[in-house]
Amino acid sequence: MIIKTYFPYSPGEHEAEKASNSYLMSLIAVIAGLPLPIVNLIATLIFYLGNRNGTYFVRWHCTQALLSQFSLLLINTIGFWWTIGIIFSNKTITNEYLAYIITILLFNVLEFIATIYTAINTRNGIHISWWFYGDITNILCKSRL
Amino acid sequence: MTRILSQGLSLAGIFFITLLLMNQLDWMKLFKVKQATLKTEEKLGELFWEIFKDNGDEVSDT
Numbered sequence: 001m002i003i004k005t006y007f008p009y010s011p012g013e014h015e016a017e018k019a020s021n022s023y024l025m026s027l028i029a030v031i032a033g034l035p036l037p038i039v040n041l042i043a044t045l046i047f048y049l050g051n052r053n054g055t056y057f058v059r060w061h062c063t064q065a066l067l068s069q070f071s072l073l074l075i076n077t078i079g080f081w082w083t084i085g086i087i088f089s090n091k092t093i094t095n096e097y098l099a100y101i102i103t104i105l106l107f108n109v110l111e112f113i114a115t116i117y118t119a120i121n122t123r124n125g126i127h128i129s130w131w132f133y134g135d136i137t138n139i140l141c142k143s144r145l
Numbered sequence: 146m147t148r149i150l151s152q153g154l155s156l157a158g159i160f161f162i163t164l165l166l167m168n169q170l171d172w173m174k175l176f177k178v179k180q181a182t183l184k185t186e187e188k189l190g191e192l193f194w195e196i197f198k199d200n201g202d203e204v205s206d207t
Contacts, residue, residue: 075160098172103164132152139149 007127011057016125019061023119037076041069056143064137079104
């Protein structure tokens with residue numbers, strides 16, 4: 001799922017730190033705004049907007065961090081509103097609901113581990129490309145040179 | 146482009162297969178949801194009964 005790939009140039013210390021921070025941003029947001037799925041996306045989006053004019057390496061990783069949050073937002077939003085529906089309306093807990101919550105929990109944990117791994121490696125200047133997200137990032141983020 | 150599409154579809158596929166597999170397990174039994182609900186209902190009933198008893202006179206000679 002995670003591949004160490006070649007990057008056109010080797011990033012400097014400053015760039016590696018900024019790129020790593022984009023992943024850390026989503027981790028902190030996960031802890032801070034756990035029940036609300038949108039907090040993650042907003043945090044990474046703000047970081048992305050702030051670094052839109054940054055160097056290629058920074059931009060690339062900000063975009064990948066942002067994209068990975070989109071799919072999580074989709075599945076987490078369904079889970080969130082389903083829970084709200086159960087708490088505030090006369091719907092009851094069903095087996096389907098519990099199965100869904102456990103599945104999204106599993107995917108969130110996997111994403112969390114992948115993000116930590118990527119943040120550590122990017123900090124060391126190693127270019128990490130995620131399966132699926134990395135390819136979309138390659139299309140969206142181009143070198144300006 | 147086709148690679149991204151197939152990767153995206155596989156990712157969605159993995160998600161739905163996991164969901165399907167998770168659905169095979171009886172989580173309601175595993176987490177004892179029914180027992181917990183019954184217990185909460187009973188406790189709530191007791192609590193409300195106490196409140197009603199404190200706020201009015203209990204008619205017990207009917």
